[in-house]
Amino acid sequence: KLALEGDQFMVPQTNAFGHNFRDYNNAESARQQGVENFYKTQHIHQTYDFVKKMRQEYANFNKAQMSIWECCELLNDVVDDSDPDLDEPQIQHLLQNDRPGHHKSAEAIRKDYPNQDWLHLIALIHDLGKILVLPKFGGLPQWAVVGDTFPVGCAFDESIIHHKYFKENQDFKNPIYNTKNGVYFEGCGLENVMMPWGHDDYMYMVAKENGITLPSAGFFIIRYHSFYPLHKSGAYKHLMNEEDKENLKWLHIFNKYVLYSKSKVRVNVEEVKPYYLSLIGKYFLAKLRW
Numbered sequence: 001k002l003a004l005e006g007d008q009f010m011v012p013q014t015n016a017f018g019h020n021f022r023d024y025n026n027a028e029s030a031r032q033q034g035v036e037n038f039y040k041t042q043h044i045h046q047t048y049d050f051v052k053k054m055r056q057e058y059a060n061f062n063k064a065q066m067s068i069w070e071c072c073e074l075l076n077d078v079v080d081d082s083d084p085d086l087d088e089p090q091i092q093h094l095l096q097n098d099r100p101g102h103h104k105s106a107e108a109i110r111k112d113y114p115n116q117d118w119l120h121l122i123a124l125i126h127d128l129g130k131i132l133v134l135p136k137f138g139g140l141p142q143w144a145v146v147g148d149t150f151p152v153g154c155a156f157d158e159s160i161i162h163h164k165y166f167k168e169n170q171d172f173k174n175p176i177y178n179t180k181n182g183v184y185f186e187g188c189g190l191e192n193v194m195m196p197w198g199h200d201d202y203m204y205m206v207a208k209e210n211g212i213t214l215p216s217a218g219f220f221i222i223r224y225h226s227f228y229p230l231h232k233s234g235a236y237k238h239l240m241n242e243e244d245k246e247n248l249k250w251l252h253i254f255n256k257y258v259l260y261s262k263s264k265v266r267v268n269v270e271e272v273k274p275y276y277l278s279l280i281g282k283y284f285l286a287k288l289r290w
Helices: 032-045 048-058 068-076 090-096 116-125 128-133 163-168 200-210 215-225 242-260 269-283
Strands: none
Touching: 048 200, 068 116, 068 128, 068 215, 068 269, 116 215, 116 242, 116 269, 128 200, 200 215, 215 242
């Protein structure tokens, strides 16, 4: 088992806009209405059949062959429409997660967990799947790329943000999918549960396909870091197995840094690049199939 180190991270009170983090109901937020419209579309279209179809399509890994850092640079062109806390290009978000001393609210995973370099790496790569919005990778609409995630194939828990819009999802009244367990069984393990198609699942599949040597918790964080109904509200725990429960401890740690490190402070990419390249070289192939 992985050893949990003591962290010193101080949680800030407000996001880059001066509002509470993950505040989806703030009428003063310029992004609030757009975020709500995003979730309405996501909740209507993310069905069990849609997820199955997209997983099959992207399992060919024929979109590109490139390095992790090349993928990081592509994220300069991506802004997440589902995020009420940040409107910076995504590469800034990735690096803010892990930069000591750059912002008092982001006491870096590197600083608090110096012996867990795989965790530093996950901070860099966890959102790389957002390249799905780019034309070369399918040019998918944002509702099929970003946003909070939840299991499909079973009942939509009421803790999910803007739950009311699921009433228009075709699975909502389908007796195969709308019970507590749906197509699953208690303790089946989250690896066997279908999640909405998006950047989390895509990056998880890419990492698995390319034989990455991360610990189990690393893969868990990549796939479930947007699964807020689980790690914020405790929903869907009945589907977890023992390994999931151990990995969830690391996800709680990781998400604290990822969420609360979002700021307007810009990171000097070239300054931190050598460290990340060394990590990438340790865990990844030079070129990955995407």
